[in-house]
Amino acid sequence: MPFNDHYVIIGNGPAGNHAAATLREKDKDAKITIISDECVPFYYKPKLTEFISGTLKKEKLMVNTLESYEEKDIRIRLGQTVEKIDPDTKSIFLKHMEKMDYTKLIIASGGRQRVLPSMTSFEEHLKFVTSYSDVMEYKEQIKKAKDFFIIGGDLVGFRFLRMLRTIGKNVSIMIYPNAFWPYNLTDEMLDKITKRLSKYTPDVIVKDDISSIESHKNGTYQVATSKGLEKKVDMVFSFNGLMPNIDFAKGTGIDIDHGILVDEYLKSNIDSIYACGSCAQIYNPTIKNYTVSIGWPNAVTQGKVAALNVLGDQKIIKSVGRKYFDMEGAMIKTTWWEDIDDES
Amino acid sequence: MKKNGLYSKEEKLFQDKNKMYSTQSVKQIVYSTDVRDFGQVAKSIPCQEACPAKTNIPGYIRCVYEKRYGRAYEVNRSANILPGVLGRICSRPCESACRHGEPDNGQSVGICHLKRSCADLKPSSHRIIEGLYAPTDKTVAVIGSGPAGLAAAHDLASLGHKVVIYESTDKPGGMLMWGIPEFRLPRDLLMIEIQNILRLGIELKTNTAIGRDITLDQLKKEVDAVVVATGCVSPRMLGVDGEGLENVHNGLEFMMAVNAGQTPYVGDKVVVIGAGFTAVDCARSAIRIGGKDVSLNIRKTIEYMRIDDTEKHEAQFEGIHTHSLVQPSKIIGDGKKVTGVEFQRTRLEEIDTPPFRMSVPIENSEFMVPADSVIAALGQSSNIAAVSKKLGNLKKEGHKTGIKNVFAAGDFVTGSSDVISAIAGGRKCARHIDELLVGEKRKQIVVRCENHATTDRPRSYDFINKVEMNTIAMKKRLSKSTHEVETGYKEKQAREESKRCYLCNLKYEIDPLTCIYCSACIDVAPKDCIKMIKNVPVNSDGTYGEYEETGQWNQVLSIAIDPANCIRCGQCLSVCPMDCISVTKTELIEIDS
Ligand SMILES: Cc1cc2nc3c(=O)[nH]c(=O)nc-3n(C[C@H](O)[C@H](O)[C@H](O)COP(=O)(O)OP(=O)(O)OC[C@H]3O[C@@H](n4cnc5c(N)ncnc54)[C@H](O)[C@@H]3O)c2cc1C
Ligand SMILES: Cc1cc2nc3c(=O)[nH]c(=O)nc-3n(C[C@H](O)[C@H](O)[C@H](O)COP(=O)(O)OP(=O)(O)OC[C@H]3O[C@@H](n4cnc5c(N)ncnc54)[C@H](O)[C@@H]3O)c2cc1C
Ligand code: SF4
Numbered sequence: 001m002p003f004n005d006h007y008v009i010i011g012n013g014p015a016g017n018h019a020a021a022t023l024r025e026k027d028k029d030a031k032i033t034i035i036s037d038e039c040v041p042f043y044y045k046p047k048l049t050e051f052i053s054g055t056l057k058k059e060k061l062m063v064n065t066l067e068s069y070e071e072k073d074i075r076i077r078l079g080q081t082v083e084k085i086d087p088d089t090k091s092i093f094l095k096h097m098e099k100m101d102y103t104k105l106i107i108a109s110g111g112r113q114r115v116l117p118s119m120t121s122f123e124e125h126l127k128f129v130t131s132y133s134d135v136m137e138y139k140e141q142i143k144k145a146k147d148f149f150i151i152g153g154d155l156v157g158f159r160f161l162r163m164l165r166t167i168g169k170n171v172s173i174m175i176y177p178n179a180f181w182p183y184n185l186t187d188e189m190l191d192k193i194t195k196r197l198s199k200y201t202p203d204v205i206v207k208d209d210i211s212s213i214e215s216h217k218n219g220t221y222q223v224a225t226s227k228g229l230e231k232k233v234d235m236v237f238s239f240n241g242l243m244p245n246i247d248f249a250k251g252t253g254i255d256i257d258h259g260i261l262v263d264e265y266l267k268s269n270i271d272s273i274y275a276c277g278s279c280a281q282i283y284n285p286t287i288k289n290y291t292v293s294i295g296w297p298n299a300v301t302q303g304k305v306a307a308l309n310v311l312g313d314q315k316i317i318k319s320v321g322r323k324y325f326d327m328e329g330a331m332i333k334t335t336w337w338e339d340i341d342d343e344s
Numbered sequence: 345m346k347k348n349g350l351y352s353k354e355e356k357l358f359q360d361k362n363k364m365y366s367t368q369s370v371k372q373i374v375y376s377t378d379v380r381d382f383g384q385v386a387k388s389i390p391c392q393e394a395c396p397a398k399t400n401i402p403g404y405i406r407c408v409y410e411k412r413y414g415r416a417y418e419v420n421r422s423a424n425i426l427p428g429v430l431g432r433i434c435s436r437p438c439e440s441a442c443r444h445g446e447p448d449n450g451q452s453v454g455i456c457h458l459k460r461s462c463a464d465l466k467p468s469s470h471r472i473i474e475g476l477y478a479p480t481d482k483t484v485a486v487i488g489s490g491p492a493g494l495a496a497a498h499d500l501a502s503l504g505h506k507v508v509i510y511e512s513t514d515k516p517g518g519m520l521m522w523g524i525p526e527f528r529l530p531r532d533l534l535m536i537e538i539q540n541i542l543r544l545g546i547e548l549k550t551n552t553a554i555g556r557d558i559t560l561d562q563l564k565k566e567v568d569a570v571v572v573a574t575g576c577v578s579p580r581m582l583g584v585d586g587e588g589l590e591n592v593h594n595g596l597e598f599m600m601a602v603n604a605g606q607t608p609y610v611g612d613k614v615v616v617i618g619a620g621f622t623a624v625d626c627a628r629s630a631i632r633i634g635g636k637d638v639s640l641n642i643r644k645t646i647e648y649m650r651i652d653d654t655e656k657h658e659a660q661f662e663g664i665h666t667h668s669l670v671q672p673s674k675i676i677g678d679g680k681k682v683t684g685v686e687f688q689r690t691r692l693e694e695i696d697t698p699p700f701r702m703s704v705p706i707e708n709s710e711f712m713v714p715a716d717s718v719i720a721a722l723g724q725s726s727n728i729a730a731v732s733k734k735l736g737n738l739k740k741e742g743h744k745t746g747i748k749n750v751f752a753a754g755d756f757v758t759g760s761s762d763v764i765s766a767i768a769g770g771r772k773c774a775r776h777i778d779e780l781l782v783g784e785k786r787k788q789i790v791v792r793c794e795n796h797a798t799t800d801r802p803r804s805y806d807f808i809n810k811v812e813m814n815t816i817a818m819k820k821r822l823s824k825s826t827h828e829v830e831t832g833y834k835e836k837q838a839r840e841e842s843k844r845c846y847l848c849n850l851k852y853e854i855d856p857l858t859c860i861y862c863s864a865c866i867d868v869a870p871k872d873c874i875k876m877i878k879n880v881p882v883n884s885d886g887t888y889g890e891y892e893e894t895g896q897w898n899q900v901l902s903i904a905i906d907p908a909n910c911i912r913c914g915q916c917l918s919v920c921p922m923d924c925i926s927v928t929k930t931e932l933i934e935i936d937s
């Protein structure tokens with residue numbers, strides 16, 4: 001039997017899917033496998049808020065159907081988590097203890113919620129909107145709940161707030177000036193945002209901090225702030241941006257900082273391993289620094305470039321950075337994300 | 345007696361000269377020096393194996409659960425002599441190794457917080473236990489009163505030797521006194537635990553430096569042996585232009601000044617350079633004495649920082665930003681004072697032998713960061729010549745030096761490490777000296793095996809979330825650099841956390857002679873813990889290696905419990921129809937040889 005390459009892709013988001021499609025386009029014979037710990041095919045993360053409110057049906061949320069993977073002869077393994085990578089034997093280990101060998105590996109594991117150090121003591125009471133499964137877990141609860149508290153306030157957070165208001169919920173929002181904005185908000189910016197948000201909800205809290213969140217037996221929460229404000233709410237959501245989801249790569253010999261460190265060709269320090277999308281921290285030769293870029297369009301482009309380079313090309317990922325912002329202390333340059341259109 | 349596991353080999357054990365049965369107790373106890381038992385303990389109890397002083401962690405956590413706090417303190421003290429101190433500032437290698445922190449098992453047990461609880465919750469009338477030997481008429485001089493010196497002095501004194509400690513500064517404790525800030529380690533507590541050591545009749549001579557006030561040669565003449573434990577006190581320099589500018593501090597000196605109650609100038613913007621304990625303590629101290637914008641700047645990535653996760657978290661929490669992959673190329677000033685730092689970006693590169701990641705500067709990547717002060721905390725190295733120019737040829741094993749009867753321990757030998765390694769080193773050094781002075785090994789480590797009914801931990805304990813440490817409010821933290829940040833567990837919290845420990849010192853074993861291979865245990869097992877094995881290889885050191893598993897019945901040699909995966913839940917024990925699973929408590933203990 002001829003030996004075919006096995007390209008394994010960790011992550012079923014835009015980066016992973018565009019990488020897989022490009023690989024298939026250029027290499028008809030290779031075995032291609034996408035692994036995802038989520039149980040749904042490729043979907044539009046940016047549309048999750050509309051999906052929660054009910055204005056978007058599940059079919060419209062999906063980018064791919066299961067059949068479309070089959071058509072491209074791309075194997076998709078859903079609900080399976082990669083736990084460890086062994087670059088020496090070129091294999092990955094899945095949580096259910098299966099070992100899978102690869103010829104080349106593309107890490108496209110995306111981002112996960114960023115929890116600020118000050119939030120760890122009440123983290124268990126916080127809810128996040130980062131994935132389809134998060135949303136499925138809370139969708140009904142959100143419908144029934146009346147009073148919401150939002151901490152942080154990144155772009156998704158504000159979109160979520162507006163959505164909640166359109167379906168008639170009461171929302172309090174406490175803005176954290178460092179909630180993954182392009183900049184740490186200055187007082188002037190904070191004023192502007194407060195004014196804008198006040199159009200949607202009267203309850204915008206600034207320059208305060210959460211001192212505690214306690215849960216009551218009836219499922220509600222008591223939120224207390226440092227300045228003595230007390231609120232009883234049904235659900236507390238945190239929106240403080242995303243950070244690379246790379247725990248499984250720690251201690252495997254792959255260089256990581258905030259994300260997987262890759263060169264301008266999206267290759268990691270290990271020859272057969274590439275990374276793209278929100279999980280990658282990419283070297284930018286122009287500014288001579290590594291940057292993480294969260295955002296759908298970036299993930300698409302990077303997925304394609306990673307695939308081409310896996311196949312032997314030497315494509316340099318275009319410097320997409322336009323703005324600086326500080327993520328967990330690192331100066332990270334990125335394009336901010338964009339409103340996305342449906343993929344054709 | 346049940347014929348199973350350990351006990352099925354009973355007759356053999358009696359004949360085995362490496363194992364002795366205790367006749368003192370009706371309990372079935374075996375003291376073993378069999379290398380296979382040491383291997384088993386190392387594999388079974390990862391926390392203890394990771395602890396340089398080999399503290400009996402499940403042992404003391406169990407005592408906390410039983411509310412025997414005094415006993416818990418003594419279990420600790422017998423291994424690490426400063427439980428209250430270590431319960432606050434230990435670098436916690438045990439927690440990174442704890443089985444509870446392995447994938448799918450949740451978070452590691454708060455071993456260090458529980459250690460502190462032993463010290464906090466023990467009764468005020470607690471009685472310290474010391475096993476004192478008769479005086480030997482020998483005298484040992486210990487140079488340096490840091491943790492290594494104190495540990496060596498304590499063990500030598502309890503072994504009956506007269507001990508004199510020489511300390512160059514005016515207070516004992518070494519880096520515990522001069523390095524670690526008070527907001528992490530209150531000095532009254534430190535002094536109590538040091539006094540408990542000195543109470544054994546140890547003489548402490550402060551303000552006396554060897555090599556300055558007394559020469560090593562002079563000292564050697566007066567005593568039978570010498571321990572050099574002078575630590576690492578020579579700061580490493582940045583080696584870049586501008587290092588001599590005003591308001592460029594060196595990390596250790598900065599900490600010593602803060603710990604002496606002074607407030608060195610930091611201004612608003614403080615740039616700290618370094619990735620270890622000292623750097624983080626400097627940053628956290630700077631923010632307490634007025635720094636507004638304090639950053640930690642590291643050459644590699646956060647993963648390679650030589651501090652534990654709590655320290656990283658606390659620094660972030662207090663608002664300190666970490667900039668990774670940068671290194672200073674120049675310190676900039678107005679001719680007199682510092683005004684900024686020029687950094688270069690770096691990338692990681694691999695060195696093959698030994699395998700190591702190093703940072704390499706990226707050419708033309710310089711950028712400037714404004715600064716009112718710079719603290720360079722690149723670590724310290726030992727200053728051998730300051731003690732004696734003749735000193736050299738230091739050996740980690742045996743703690744010997746090139747000079748007869750002069751031994752060395754702690755950071756002085758190993759380079760900057762941590763308190764628990766220094767203590768372990770000091771104690772080992774004391775053992776070697778004792779052997780030299782009395783001509784025989786008087787202590788021996790053995791594995792104590794005791795039959796144990798079962799675990800009495802309900803399975804629900806495995807799902808308890810880690811109890812967070814209580815801390816004081818941010819405002820109070822930052823208002824004074826001596827306010828202790830962590831306030832310890834309340835008694836209820838300590839008990840809750842103690843429930844989480846799997847008690848890995850319990851060894852679950854299947855007796856292959858009784859087992860009928862029904863696989864009921866495999867069906868209920870929560871982990872991949874019970875294995876059908878075809879062979880157990882023996883390592884070159886005589887310990888057992890990894891089990892070789894098989895899926896084919898005709899190859900099965902035995903069903904065995906893998907001590908490295910077992911979470912001691914007891915499920916298998918409760919379903920076994922043949923009662924062929926035994927539980928043995930295995931502990932490393934030190935006894936008279
Ligand atoms: C609610 C929300 C709204 C957003 N709105 C916008 C927007 O309007 N515009 C915009 O540009 N961007 C938006 N984004 C950001 C955008 O969705 C992401 O930047 C983009 O999805 C990143 O793509 P990716 O392929 O790198 O990773 P992801 O889309 O995050 O996909 C990563 C995949 O990897 C899987 N995975 C992770 N770890 C493992 C593992 N160990 N084993 C197996 N699978 C694993 C994950 O489950 C996931 O399926 C939004 C994000 C969110 C959460
Ligand atoms: C700022 C800082 C923070 C740290 N934080 C931690 C932490 O949180 N956890 C941790 O585990 N480790 C920490 N460490 C490391 C730890 O303190 C050391 O590894 C440990 O103290 C080493 O012990 P030692 O006894 O070998 O040496 P030291 O503690 O350095 O003690 C040496 C002693 O010898 C004395 N001495 C030196 N020369 C002479 C001489 N010629 N004559 C007489 N006496 C002399 C010194 O004054 C000193 O008292 C920290 C270190 C620093 C600097
Ligand atoms: S569970 Fe307990 S005994 Fe086991 S490794 Fe962790 S602390 Fe040690």
Ligand code: SF4
Pocket residue numbers: 852865868869870871873874905906909910911912913914915916917
């Ligand atoms: S006690 Fe038995 S069932 Fe429980 S983890 Fe250990 S071997 Fe497995």
